[in-house]
Structures are given as C-alpha cells and as structure tokens.
Amino acid sequence: MNLGFAAEMPETGGLLERLEEAQRLDDLQTAIEDLRDRYRVDHLVYHWVSANGTQYGCGTYDPVWVQRYLEKGYLRIDPVVIGCYQHFHPVDWKRLDWSSKAARAFQKDAIAHGVGNQGYSIPIRGPNGQFAVFSVSHNCDDEDWEEFTETNRRDLILVAHYFNQKALELEPGRTPEPAQPLSPREVEAMTLLAVGYSRAQVAETLSISEHTLRVYIESARYKLGAMNTTHAVARALSRGLIVV
Amino acid sequence: MNLGFAAEMPETGGLLERLEEAQRLDDLQTAIEDLRDRYRVDHLVYHWVSANGTQYGCGTYDPVWVQRYLEKGYLRIDPVVIGCYQHFHPVDWKRLDWSSKAARAFQKDAIAHGVGNQGYSIPIRGPNGQFAVFSVSHNCDDEDWEEFTETNRRDLILVAHYFNQKALELEPGRTPEPAQPLSPREVEAMTLLAVGYSRAQVAETLSISEHTLRVYIESARYKLGAMNTTHAVARALSRGLIVV
DNA sequence: TTTTGCCTCACTATTTCTGGGGAGTTGGAA
DNA sequence: TTCCAACTCCCCAGAAATAGTGAGGCAAAA
Numbered sequence: 001m002n003l004g005f006a007a008e009m010p011e012t013g014g015l016l017e018r019l020e021e022a023q024r025l026d027d028l029q030t031a032i033e034d035l036r037d038r039y040r041v042d043h044l045v046y047h048w049v050s051a052n053g054t055q056y057g058c059g060t061y062d063p064v065w066v067q068r069y070l071e072k073g074y075l076r077i078d079p080v081v082i083g084c085y086q087h088f089h090p091v092d093w094k095r096l097d098w099s100s101k102a103a104r105a106f107q108k109d110a111i112a113h114g115v116g117n118q119g120y121s122i123p124i125r126g127p128n129g130q131f132a133v134f135s136v137s138h139n140c141d142d143e144d145w146e147e148f149t150e151t152n153r154r155d156l157i158l159v160a161h162y163f164n165q166k167a168l169e170l171e172p173g174r175t176p177e178p179a180q181p182l183s184p185r186e187v188e189a190m191t192l193l194a195v196g197y198s199r200a201q202v203a204e205t206l207s208i209s210e211h212t213l214r215v216y217i218e219s220a221r222y223k224l225g226a227m228n229t230t231h232a233v234a235r236a237l238s239r240g241l242i243v244v
Numbered sequence: 245m246n247l248g249f250a251a252e253m254p255e256t257g258g259l260l261e262r263l264e265e266a267q268r269l270d271d272l273q274t275a276i277e278d279l280r281d282r283y284r285v286d287h288l289v290y291h292w293v294s295a296n297g298t299q300y301g302c303g304t305y306d307p308v309w310v311q312r313y314l315e316k317g318y319l320r321i322d323p324v325v326i327g328c329y330q331h332f333h334p335v336d337w338k339r340l341d342w343s344s345k346a347a348r349a350f351q352k353d354a355i356a357h358g359v360g361n362q363g364y365s366i367p368i369r370g371p372n373g374q375f376a377v378f379s380v381s382h383n384c385d386d387e388d389w390e391e392f393t394e395t396n397r398r399d400l401i402l403v404a405h406y407f408n409q410k411a412l413e414l415e416p417g418r419t420p421e422p423a424q425p426l427s428p429r430e431v432e433a434m435t436l437l438a439v440g441y442s443r444a445q446v447a448e449t450l451s452i453s454e455h456t457l458r459v460y461i462e463s464a465r466y467k468l469g470a471m472n473t474t475h476a477v478a479r480a481l482s483r484g485l486i487v488v
Numbered sequence: 489t490t491t492t493g494c495c496t497c498a499c500t501a502t503t504t505c506t507g508g509g510g511a512g513t514t515g516g517a518a
Numbered sequence: 519t520t521c522c523a524a525c526t527c528c529c530c531a532g533a534a535a536t537a538g539t540g541a542g543g544c545a546a547a548a
Contacts, residue, residue, distance in 0.1 A: 016398070049487055075487065076431055086484035088370040089409045101546090102428060125369035126332040131487070154260070154402055161401055165333045183524060196475035199505070212526050214506085219524090228534090229505075230474045231440035237481050238488050240329075240373040243294045244478060345517090427494060443535070456496050458536085463494090472504095473535075 019162045025170050028163065029058045035159065036060050039152070042116045043137040046163045049081055050131065056171050059135075065113035072109075077102045084123035084133050090153060093119035094142070118145040120153070122160040126168055129238035134160035182241050186220040189213060191242045194233045263406045269414050272407065273302045279403065280304050283396070286360045287381040290407045293325055294375065300415050303379075309357035316353075323347045328367035328377050334397060337363035338386070362389040364397070366404040370412055372482045378404035426485055430464040433457060435486045438477045 015038070019031050028046070036044045045059030057066070068074075075081055083096040098107060111117060116137035124132045136156060138145065182190065185206070192202040199217070203210040217229055224239075226232035236242045259282070263275050272290070280288045289303030301310070312318075319325055327340040342351060355361060360381035368376045380400060382389065426434065429450070436446040443461070447454040461473055468483075470476035480486045 076435065077428075081487065082484060085487055086371055088374075088412050100425070127330055127367075129373075129488075130332075157405055158398055158401060168332050185525065193474055194478040196471035196478075198472065198503095208525085209527060211528060215526080218506085227440035228442065230437055230477050233474050234438040234440075234477050234481055234488055237373060237478055240369070240375060243373045244482050429495065442533095452495085453497060455498060459496080460494095462536090 016158065016162055019159075019166060022166050022170070025056070025058070025167070028166055028170070032058050032163070033060055039136070041136055041138040041148075042114070044135070045137070046132065046134045046160070046167070048130070048132045048167070049075060049085070056167055062114050065110070065115065068109070068113065074106055077106050079103045079106075080119065080121050080135065081133060084121050085131065087123060090120060090122040090157065092145075092149060093121065093137075116140075118142075120145075120149045120156065122156055124160050124164040126164060127240075129240055130168065132164050132167070134163055180223045182220055182223060182236065183216075186216045186223070187236075187242055189216040190220055190233055190236045191244065193217070193229060194237060194242055194244050260402065260406055263403075263410060266410050266414070269300070269302070269411070272410055272414070276302050276407070277304055283380070285380055285382040285392075286358075288379070289381070290376065290378045290404070290411070292374070292376045292411070293319060293329070300411055306358050309354070309359065312353070312357065318350055321346045321350050323350075324363065324365050324379065325377060328365050329375065331367060334364060334366040334401065336389075336393060337365065337381075360384075362386075364389075364393045364400065366400055368404050368408040370408060371484060374412065376408050376411070378407055424467045426464055426467060426480065427460075430460050430467075431480075431486055433460040434464055434477055434480045435488070437461070437473060438481060438486060438488050 015031065015035060019028075022028055022031065032044050032046060036042075043060045045057070045061055047057030047059065048055040059066075069078075079096040079098055080091075080093060083091050098104060116139040118140055119135055119137040121133050121135040124134060126132070134156070138148070140148075188206055189202055192205055193199075197205065199210055199213055203213040206213065217232070220226075220236070221229065221232040224232045224235040226235050233242075237244070259275065259279060263272075266272055266275065276288050276290060280286075287304045289301070289305055291301030291303065292299040303310075313322075323340040323342055324335075324337060327335050342348060360383040362384055363379055363381040365377050365379040368378060370376070378400070382392070384392075432450060433446055436449055437443075441449065443454055443457055447457040450457065461476070464470075464480070465473065465476040468476045468479040470479050477486075481488065
C-alpha cells in the first residue's frame with residue numbers, strides 16, 4: 001500500500017527516526033547540525049516566532065548573529081519571517097519583498113554575519129497560534145540553489161514538521177492553559193469586533209442589549225487572559241478561535 | 245544531496261506532481277479519488293474547518309453523510325475535528341476522546357453512513373487561522389491499521405500539505421488585498437496594542453507622546469481601511485503585517 | 489527642487505469602553 | 519436532583535479612545 005512519497009531509504013541513516021525519538025531539546029540541536037552536514041549546506045535553523053519574548057530556537061547560525069537578531073528586533077523586519085507568516089507553502093528568499101530600506105539593511109547585516117545569499121524557508125503552524133520557521137541557507141548561485149530546493153523541498157517539509165512536533169513536545173511551559181474555548185456567543189461577539197463593529201453595532205447585530213454584549217466581551221477577555229478588547233480580539237485571532 | 249525522506253518513486257505515478265499542477269478544485273476531487281484507489285482504503289477526505297459556514301471540502305464520503313454532517317452541526321461534536329484542533333501531529337482516531345455521549349452517538353451515526361471503524365487524521369494550518377483536516381478511514385482490524393499508518397504517515401503528511409496548498413490557491417475569495425505596508429513606527433504601535441498595551445503604555449514604551457502615538461494609530465487605521473483600533477489590529481494581524 | 493512620506497508635538501469636545509456591582513432563566517452534566 | 523455554564527438584562531462613575539483640526543523638521547524620491 002505504500003506509495004512511496006516519503007519512502008525511507010537506506011542512506012538516510014534514520015535521521016527522521018532519531019528525530020522522533022529525541023528526548024531533550026539538546027537532541028534537536030545535534031540533529032540539526034547533523035542534518036546540515038548531510039545536506040552539505042551552510043546553515044539550517046528552526047525557530048519559533050512570537051512577540052512575547054520566550055521562544056525556542058536551534059540551528060547553526062553564529063551565536064553572535066542570533067544575539068544581534070534578537071537585540072535589534074529583526075523579527076519585525078526580517079522579510080523571511082513576514083513572508084512566511086503570510087504564506088502556507090515554503091518560500092524561496094529570492095521571491096520575498098526586500099524593497100524596504102530596513103529589509104535591505106537587514107539583509108546586508110545578515111550576510112555580513114555569515115548567513116548565505118540563498119535561502120528557503122518553511123512556515124509551520126501549531127495549535128493556539130503557534131508559529132515557527134524552518135530555514136535552510138547556503139552560499140551558491142541561483143542555478144545550484146534551484147536544483148537543491150527542487151530536489152529536497154518535500155524532505156524539508158517533513159523535516160520541518162518533525163522538528164516542530166518535537167519542539168512542541170519538549171519545550172516546557174508550553175500549554176500551561178489548555179486554551180479555554182469561547183462560547184458560541186463569545187465567538188460571534190469577538191468576530192464582529194474583529195471586523196470593525198462597535199459595541200453598539202455588535203449588540204444590534206446579535207439582537208441583544210449592549211449590557212449583555214459587555215458580559216460576553218468581559219467573559220471572553222477573562223478566558224483569553226487579555227487586558228482589553230483589542231488584546232482579546234488579537235489573541236482570539238492568533239489562537240485561531242475566530243476567523244475573519 | 246537528496247537524503248530521500250520523501251523520495252519520489254516510479255510507482256507513484258507522479259500523484260504529487262499532478263496535485264501541484266491542479267488548475268481547478270475539481271482536480272482535487274479527482275486526485276483524492278485516485279489516491280483512495282491507490283491506497284486501497286475506504287475513504288479519504290480533506291475539508292476546511294471554520295466557524296463561518298463557507299468551507300471547502302472534497303473526499304469520498306457518501307454525499308448523504310456529508311450533508312447530514314453539516315446539517316447536524318457535527319463539526320462542533322466530531323472528536324476528530326476537536327482532537328486535530330488541539331494537536332499538531334497526526335492522530336489515530338482510536339486515541340481520541342470518545343467518552344461523551346454526543347461523541348458516541350456521532351460515531352455510531354458515522355459508521356452507519358459508511359465511515360470506517362479505523363481512521364487517521366492530519367491537522368493542517370494556514371495563514372489567518374485557516375484550519376483544515378485531512379483524514380483517511382478504513383474498515384479493518386487494529387493490527388492492519390497500525391501497519392498502514394506506520395507505513396504511510398509521512399506520505400500522508402505531505403499529501404495533506406499539498407492538498408491544503410492547492411485548496412488555498414484555488415479557493416476563490418481568498419485573494420489577499422494589496423496590503424499597504426505600515427511604517428516601522430506604525431508596526432511597533434500596532435504590535436504593542438495587539439499584546440494588550442493601552443495607548444498610554446505604548447506611548448511610554450516607544451518614548452513618544454501619546455499625541456504622536458495617536459497619529460500613528462490613525463495613520464495605520466487609514467492605511468488598513470479600519471473602523472477603529474481593534475479593527476486595525478485585527479487586520480494587521482490577519483494580513484501578516486505584525487506578529488504576536 | 490518640489491513633493492512625498494515619516495516622525496514629532498498640541499488642543500477640545502464627544503463618544504465609547506471598562507470595572508465595579510446584582511439577578512433571573514435554561515439546558516445539559518454529574 | 520443538584521450543579522454549572524451559558525445566555526439574558528440592568529445601573530453608574532471614571533477611564534480611555536475618537537474626530538476634527540493644527541504645525542514643524544527631516545530625508546528620500548521624483
């Protein structure tokens with residue numbers, strides 16, 4: 001029955017198996033270094049993307065560059081992150097938008113710190129709005145890179161998937177709150193707020209009093225651990241509880 | 245350099261290639277039927293999950309069952325959907341929570357309509373909180389099923405990925421609006437608002453007066469075509485202009 | 489060189505939101 | 519049956535956000 005899209009071949013050395021059996025985050029770091037050597041590329045990186053500081057990452061970049069990236073807040077500038085966030089399918093770095101001044105400055109800085117001129121990144125999304133990026137980077141011409149990505153893109157999707165699976169499993173402090181679901185009415189309220197309705201309009205649309213609506217918003221805010229309505233809507237969106 | 249995790253083998257008949265070249269949603273339906281025949285399983289299904297009704301789906305279930313599923317609102321009861329929503333990795337149906345009365349009633353109804361006793365489902369997440377499930381179902385004993393899933397799980401992850409990619413590409417109404425970019429300061433302001441800061445806190449964090457901050461918010465709101473701050477943050481989030 | 493976009497600051501009046509209360513019904517789960 | 523979660527409604531005062539203006543400096547692009 002095996003159609004062989006992802007057939008395990010002898011020469012892989014069971015890398016995916018090893019990944020599946022990883023017990024600690026250190027094992028991921030070892031695995032990613034091993035994988036880099038086998039692919040014979042300059043860098044492989046897997047990292048989470050989130051605004052709230054605490055985020056996991058492993059890879060083969062120069063630690064100086066990683067430190068600099070975090071300090072400079074490059075997460076908000078990096079066209080790779082922005083581009084991945086907007087897409088589902090893997091993206092080649094060449095096809096991203098590098099037009100802004102900040103992006104070009106970032107690119108220059110990155111290359112100066114050893115990041116390759118070529119790159120291919122895979123966006124990965126987990127429950128509760130978890131978002132991560134798996135990137136492979138190398139120094140070579142367009143033609144070689146084209147061949148490499150064409151040959152390996154399916155592998156890379158799988159590798160990215162397994163990295164994310166393990167990172168989610170092993171990262172402590174993940175799922176402290178079991179993502180308290182919103183009630184149907186709360187979902188409606190949050191959704192309408194997210195599309196720009198004022199409280200009065202939402203109440204009218206839902207055919208309830210504004211007082212009642214407020215109870216829902218309060219309740220949703222409490223469940224989401226949000227400071228205010230805007231925060232609550234943002235959380236509901238990024239956790240995938242509402243869709244606009 | 246190909247490590248062969250996802251090596252294309254001759255006997256696949258280039259099914260993933262065909263999937264990549266699909267031009268219409270009909271092609272997905274053809275592809276999923278073809279895939280079912282090749283895997284020699286009872287059913288394959290790919291469908292979106294979203295609160296707002298409109299959702300795409302294709303598969304080999306009895307149309308009567310699909311109709312019934314939608315009418316009865318099984319989307320909110322189905323342990324497969326709920327389980328997938330909470331996990332990242334594929335799940336075997338046996339490992340889900342079927343304990344509630346509603347779930348057991350649903351299961352009975354499903355089997356009565358031709359759904360297999362065994363199943364394996366893969367959650368898939370795209371941008372803007374998009375969420376879909378790719379399921380394979382069959383009638384057999386636990387041992388055979390174990391062998392099937394063990395053999396094909398990596399294939400299935402890839403197939404699910406490609407189905408989602410195509411569905412996102414082909415489904416109308418998903419055309420991202422020409423997202424007018426925000427200035428760096430506007431991005432900072434929107435991001436801080438999205439993580440729950442009040443205007444006063446944002447202004448302090450950015451070391452600017454609240455008056456100035458207001459100008460950014462207004463400007464961002466105008467660029468995003470938003471009615472109010474909450475709306476603006478929601479749009480910035482779902483267009484991937486900011487990351488929380 | 490002119491225009492355009494970005495960053496910075498200010499005022500006033502009005503509308504909207506938030507944070508405290510309290511209270512009743514219904515339907516499903518333990 | 520009892521309990522709980524969800525849904526509905528009400529009051530009030532203070533905090534926050536919005537709408538309508540205004541202005542100047544600076545840097546890059548046309």
